[in-house]
Amino acid sequence: MVVTVAATGPGTDAEPVSSTFFASRYVRDPLPRYRMPDRSIPREAAFQIINDELMLDGNPRLNLASFVTTWMEPECDKLIMGSINKNYVDMDEYPVTTELQNRCVNMIAHLFNAPIKEDETAVGVGTVGSSEAIMLAGLAFKRKWQNRRKEQGKSYDKPNIVTGANVQVCWEKFARYFEVELKEVKLSEGYYVMDPVKAVEMVDENTICVAAILGSTLTGEFEDVKLLNDLLTKKNKETGLDVPIHVDAASGGFIAPFLYPELEWDFRLPLVKSINVSGHKYGLVYAGVGWVIWRSKEDLPEELIFHINYLGTDQPTFTLNFSKGSSQIIAQYYQLIRLGFEGYKNIMQNCKANAAVLREGVAATGRFDILSKETGVPLVAFSLKDSNHFSVFDISENLRRFGWIVPAYTMPADAEHVAVLRVVIREDFSRSLSERLVNDIQKILRELDARATHAVRVSSATAAQSDDGVVAKKSVLEIEREVAARWRNAVNKKTGPC
Known part of the structure; x- marks a missing residue:
């Protein structure tokens, strides 16, 4: 202690x-x-x-806020520990690790239907999560746009990216760090992804790309990349623009090919020039690995690739991080060959089934609106139908008493008034855990209902004692909060702080 x-x-x-x-x-x-x-x-x-x-x-296995993998097989754990002292970037010293990374890039590129000829290899790189992958893809789009503008004799100092307000914060970081305007399509109640029609309307001559999300972190929903491709193709033809698409498939890239193989979102669409995916999410690897794949060599400007030789041989590199461990790359290769297409499909189907169990259990309480879609990332996002007496934040706080970490958050502009709870279903989240979580949510609802009822009684008694029958000093909500605070203090004295 x-x-x-x-x-x-x-x-x-x-x-x-x-x-x-x-x-x-x-x-x-x-x-x-x-x-x-x-x-x-x-x-x-x-x-x-x-x-x-x-x-x-907190217990990572009960952290339902995170999309990141929290369990791998013992054999893979051994491979990780055996390679934890290897610096991946030293390709001359660790040629096998470099080869394994190249195999992963090609496997993922084929999974995303990249147009690779038989005598060619895919264009891509392993990264430290999707954040670095997005930075690299964004830089490639910016440089290609700048080069094209220079050739046309036009200004190239005001680049922008069009995306939805539901994007992950790493897109905002890219825009701020690399001086690119982020033009966001605002959300609306009941529609929590980017509207392709509005997105294309915002495209102009300074747009370096439109970024679509395959698996929104808010609700898990896939954006309609096919419609975006069709609308943008039409606008490009009418205006003479050449605006491409990047797909942020951080969460959905290892889901859609296995659960929704007919869904067109990847390199089957001509305007999709690059895709990022998180190996440490549904790629089933511990935190620290992402991937970015380009359609062709022409989509990655050569001037962004550095060549170094002081580690013993000529090494082309296009990363923001120079030194990084080899463990996660080796772990990704393990998962790809260990599970194969069949294994990944079975796991994703099981995650989807467990999400359905949780969705049905939450809906059966009659207290929540389910905001997530059945097609998308296996998660359940839900909001309270009646939040007059307590909020989703109260539920989230109380779930920690049982060990659960369930995030509560408000939607981005223009749907900030909608507050949500979200449970991410990963491989290690079983059906029994889904049922247990529903039981604990029901317990908390009963407790919060009892507290709210007690607060109303206190309020009524106070009103009866007042001269005019009106509570003059404290509202019902204020009294409820005081009762809640006293209740939390009592719990903490018995069990310790959550």
Whole structure:
């Protein structure tokens, strides 16, 4: 057990320090929290101190906020640990790891129906998640647009990207870091993805690409990339523009090919020039790996590729991160050959089935509107039908008492008034866990209902005691909040803070 105490005494500024009971057989002096200790400590003590603090973290398997993989087979864990000391970028020293990355790129490109000739290899690269992949794809679009504008003798200082307001924050980061205007199609109640019609209307001569989302983080819904391609093709033809499409398939790229093979969203559509996907989401690898694939070599400007030789051989590289581990790339290759198309399909079908169980259970309470679609990422997003007495944030907070981490959030503009709970169904989230979660939600609803009823009674009693029969000082909502606060304090005294 780690206990934080304040250092006191002459010459101190009450600097926070950490002390541990278990490690006291090795260490008697408290350790500073924000600077290195002056002396070394035994490895057993360092392990115990850190391990004890980590016990206070949430359980990753019950973190239903995250799309990121939290379980892999033991054999893959061994491969990861066996390669954890390899720096992937040193391709001359680790040629097999480089070959495995190239195999992954080609497998994923074929999965996305890239037009690859028999004597060619796919164009793509492994990245540190989809965030880096999006940065690289965005930079390629920006450079191609700039080159084209220069050839035409036109200005090239005001590039923009058109996308929906439901995009992940990494798109906003790209726009800010690389000075690209982000033109967002606003959402509306009941429609929480980008409207292709409105998106194409916003396209102009400065648009470097339109970004579509295959699996919105808000509701899991797939955007209509086929309609976007058709509308944009028509506009390009009418205006003489040449605006392409990027598909952010971070969540849906390893789902659609297995569950919805007839859905046209990938390189089957002519305007789709690049696609990113997160290997650490439904690619079934631990956090830290993403992929970006280009339709052809022409879609990745050569001037963005760097050639280095100080590690022993000529190495072309196009990444934002130079040093990175090899483990996740090896883990991705393991999953691709271990599971194959059949294995991925079985897992995605099972996730979809478990999502249906949860969706039915939540709907059966009669208290929620289901906002997520059955076609899309296997998740369940739902909002309260009546939020007068408590909110989805109250439900989210109380679920932590049972170990569940379920996010509550408001929708982006112009649907900020809609507040949502979202449960992501991953491979390790079983049907029994779905049923258990529904039971815990029902318990919380009963408790919150009881608190709200008690608050109304208190309010009525206060009103009866007033001269004019009106509560003058406190509203019902204020009283409810006070009752809720007292109730939380009582729970924390019994069980400790969540």
